[in-house]
Amino acid sequence: xxxxxxxxxxxxxxxxxxxxxxxxxxxxxxxxxxxxxxxxxxxxxxxxxxxxxxxxxxxxxxxxxxxxxxxxxxxxxxxxxxxxxxxxxxxxxxxxxxxxxxxxxxxxxxxxxxxxxxxxxxxxxxxxxxxxxxxxxxxxxxxxxxxxxxxxxxxxxxxxxxxxxxxxxxxxxxxxxxxxxxxxxxxxxxxxxxxxxxxxxxxxxxxxxxxxxxxxxxxxxxxxxxxxx
Ligand code: APR
Numbered sequence: 316x317x318x319x320x321x322x323x324x325x326x327x328x329x330x331x332x333x334x335x336x337x338x339x340x341x342x343x344x345x346x347x348x349x350x351x352x353x354x355x356x357x358x359x360x361x362x363x364x365x366x367x368x369x370x371x372x373x374x375x376x377x378x379x380x381x382x383x384x385x386x387x388x389x390x391x392x393x394x395x396x397x398x399x400x401x402x403x404x405x406x407x408x409x410x411x412x413x414x415x416x417x418x419x420x421x422x423x424x425x426x427x428x429x430x431x432x433x434x435x436x437x438x439x440x441x442x443x444x445x446x447x448x449x450x451x452x453x454x455x456x457x458x459x460x461x462x463x464x465x466x467x468x469x470x471x472x473x474x475x476x477x478x479x480x481x482x483x484x485x486x487x488x489x490x491x492x493x494x495x496x497x498x499x500x501x502x503x504x505x506x507x508x509x510x511x512x513x514x515x516x517x518x519x520x521x522x523x524x525x526x527x528x529x530x531x532x533x534x535x536x537x538x539x540x541x542x543x544x
Contacts, residue, residue: 316395319539320478321387322496323400323407326485326510327528331378331406337487344370352460357428361453365444368456372422373440375404383484383532384410390536394480399471401486401493403458416474418467418493420458428452431466468492475499480544481506482535485528488514505544507535 325335336343344367350356351367388411390396398407398415403422407415420426427433427448434457435448446454459465471493475481481500488494494516500506502519509524509531524531538544 316393317479317544318477319390319394319396319480319482320475320500321396321398321482321484322475322486322493323398323402323484324486324488324493325402327383327400327532328378328381328402328404328406329485330381330383330527330529331404333374333378333404333406335485335487337489349461352458353462354460355462357455357460361455362444365442365455368422368458369441371403372437372442372456375406375422376440378404378406380406380410381529383528384412386533386536388412390539393540397474399474399496401490403456416467416471418459418465418471420456422456422458424457425454426457428455431463465492468496471496472499476501478504480504480539483508483510483514484532485510486514487512488516509535 329335351364357364384406387398398412400407400415400417401419403420405421405423423437424434425437425442427450429450429452433448442454448454475496476499478500481504497516497518505520505522506518507522507524509526509528511525511527513523513525
């Protein structure tokens with residue numbers, strides 16, 4: 316089966332009701348991202364950061380996958396599909412996709428405050444202060460903050476290097492190292508870009524599809540299911 320690699324960002328979940336980061340004047344749910352998504356924020360105001368992610372988790376649990384998530388799951392019937400997502404929601408999984416790499420973590424899990432790869436499932440939406448990991452440190456949301464390492468980036472780069480077809484959906488390509496992944500995709504591989512605002516990037520063989528995810532993704536997937544590309 317042909318190897319398809321899909322890199323997704325906040326735009327694919329926008330129509331499920333989850334806000335993107337950079338579409339509303341730099342503020343995200345009323346916060347500067349840096350005030351809630353950095354190790355410094357956690358050190359100086361852990362309650363605020365915990366509460367912020369608890370609210371985000373509640374929104375994620377209330378959201379449902381949309382036509383774009385479902386279409387990508389359907390693509391597995393004919394292709395070997397790996398999704399690399401920058402999103403911390405679990406909508407790809409709930410949409411039925413089976414190979415999903417979360418570059419920036421996943422909000423339905425918690426992580427040790429001192430050992431990033433020590434993670435646990437969270438029951439419900441609320442992670443409380445006082446809930447500890449087995450090493451005795453306060454649990455936080457399993458998300459990669461600004462200034463932290465992105466442990467999955469090497470794996471993701473290797474997968475991109477083996478792509479035979481590449482699809483980019485709903486990302487501004489503003490945040491590295493994720494934004495650099497497209498450069499690992501071989502030059503002769505076709506790269507579809509689905510986003511109402513096509514992000515600035517230089518690469519070979521790009522096909523721009525300036526549509527919302529729920530329109531553009533099913534359109535492309537129908538085409539890929541019907542024709543061999
Ligand atoms: N369908 C498809 N794309 C959309 C839609 C939609 N309905 N609505 C908005 N978009 C696009 C925007 O045009 C934009 O290019 O989604 C993109 C959202 O960009 P960002 O808000 O920058 O989100 P993302 O690229 O995922 O951000 C990357 O930044 O703060 C960090 O860790 C966070 O993973 C996140 C990373």
